Amino acid sequence: MTTTRMRYVEMRLGPEPMAEPYIIEVHCTSCEAASTPAPEQVPGEQRDKAEEWALAHTGKADAEGRHHTGYRVTVTMFWRVTPSEDIDPPAAARGRG
Numbered sequence: 001m002t003t004t005r006m007r008y009v010e011m012r013l014g015p016e017p018m019a020e021p022y023i024i025e026v027h028c029t030s031c032e033a034a035s036t037p038a039p040e041q042v043p044g045e046q047r048d049k050a051e052e053w054a055l056a057h058t059g060k061a062d063a064e065g066r067h068h069t070g071y072r073v074t075v076t077m078f079w080r081v082t083p084s085e086d087i088d089p090p091a092a093a094r095g096r097g
């Protein structure tokens, strides 16, 4: 029989402080073209650049003279959960059993 000990630990969920707030990538649904996301210097800059990329891509005709108008946009965010106290076993106990 196994005994499980439980405890209540308050946790806070928030943005990962070491990562970009978000990354926006635009992929053309007609070809393999995709935007190149860059770190944001000014709030909203990534969204503006993603929109500009899509508009510019549509403005260029492909080899058959057609304009690509469909896009798949992905927004990636990074979160971090911060427990109010250490929830991992002590370093000496890790890797055992």
Ligand SMILES: [Zn+2]
Residues within 6 Å of the ligand: 028, 029, 030, 031, 032, 033, 057, 068
């Ligand atoms: Zn395309």
